[in-house]
Amino acid sequence: MQGKVFEGLENGVVYFYSERCGACKLMKPEIERLKEKVKVFEMDVAKPEGYRLAQELGLVATPTTLVVRDGIIKRVFVGAVKHRRILQEV
Secondary structure (H helix, E strand, C coil): CCEECCCCCCCEEEEEEECHHHHHHHHHHHHHHHHEEEEEEEEEEECHHHHHHHHHEEECCEEEEEEECCCCCEEEECCCHHHHHHHHHC
16 A cells, blocks of 8 residues: 555545554554644544545554655554654654
């Protein structure tokens, strides 16, 4: 998925999660900190729009965090990641 065009976001982060996911619950505070610095789109894979987009991109796990620069997916993180690490890629 890295290198693909991401429609609707020029620069920022797309965060895929599920309410029932334990690692996603650990990521919530990291995502909140990230929102203070960059634009973050949160996509719940249990909802139709999030599920559809996750399928289109070929996501297989939550949490998955995409770093988008210049409309291109530049980095993909699967699993819980500290906000500082994500910011290094933005």
